[in-house]
Amino acid sequence: MRVALQAAAFDAGAELTRFTTRAKGVGAIVSFTGIVRDEVGTLQALEIEHYPGMTEAAVTAIADQAVLRWNLAEVLVIHRHGRLSPGEAIMMVATAATHRADAFQAAEFLMDYLKSRAPFWKKEITATGSSWVAAKTSDEAALDRW
Numbered sequence: 001m002r003v004a005l006q007a008a009a010f011d012a013g014a015e016l017t018r019f020t021t022r023a024k025g026v027g028a029i030v031s032f033t034g035i036v037r038d039e040v041g042t043l044q045a046l047e048i049e050h051y052p053g054m055t056e057a058a059v060t061a062i063a064d065q066a067v068l069r070w071n072l073a074e075v076l077v078i079h080r081h082g083r084l085s086p087g088e089a090i091m092m093v094a095t096a097a098t099h100r101a102d103a104f105q106a107a108e109f110l111m112d113y114l115k116s117r118a119p120f121w122k123k124e125i126t127a128t129g130s131s132w133v134a135a136k137t138s139d140e141a142a143l144d145r146w
Contacts, residue, residue, distance in 0.1 A: 001067065001075045003060045005050065007082035012092055015078065023074040023096030028103040031076075031094040032111055038086035045125040046090070046133075048081040055119050062113045066095070069109070070102040077110060081120065112142045 002019075004010075012033040020029055036046050063075050076094040084090055093110045097103040114120075122133040 001060075001063055002077070003056065003063055004078045005052075005056055005059065006078065006080055009080070010078055010089060010092065012089055015076065015092060016094060019074065019076045019094045019096070025098075026073045026096040026103075027098050028100035029094065029096045030100070030103040030107040031092065032107055033089050034091040034111075036084045036086050036088050036090050042126045042128075043086050043124055044127060046084045046086075047123040047125060047130075048084065048090070049121045049123070050081050050119060058117075058119055059114070062110065062118070066106045066110055070095075070097060070106040071099070072097050072102060072106055075106070075110070077114070079114060079118070079120065109146050112139070112146065115139045116143055 016031050019031070023029060059077055059079065063077055066072060067075060072095055074096040076092065078092040080090050091114060093107050093114070095103045095106040095110070097106065116135065116139045123130050124133055
């Protein structure tokens with residue numbers, strides 16, 4: 001299992017290749033890469049803050065929980081912090097399991113957790129100012145299935 005919280009950009013293809021090499025004897029690998037989106041065309045940047053130590057512990061704990069809930073051989077979670085521009089990769093989740101159902105469910109679980117519960121704070125910056133991103137009810141509702 002690897003959890004990385006970093007300011008630096010990452011190469012999702014290279015990360016997936018390394019992950020696949022480590023995941024021996026599996027039948028399924030699922031990966032997801034989240035991208036900073038600009039839904040209305042005004043976003044200049046997204047600033048992501050976190051408390052080092054606390055955030056790593058929280059994300060590692062949820063990755064450990066995924067390993068216990070599903071039959072996973074390997075897990076990868078990368079989440080960036082700092083200032084990101086629209087179009088940049090913000091996070092990546094990869095799971096490896098004997099069967100695809102476990103890999104898909106665990107990946108969705110991790111993504112839902114990262115979106116709603118991981119201790120990151122996001123601020124959108126536009127030409128007219130900045131504002132903190134509020135939790136969405138749809139993101140909260142996604143957690144109900146777990």
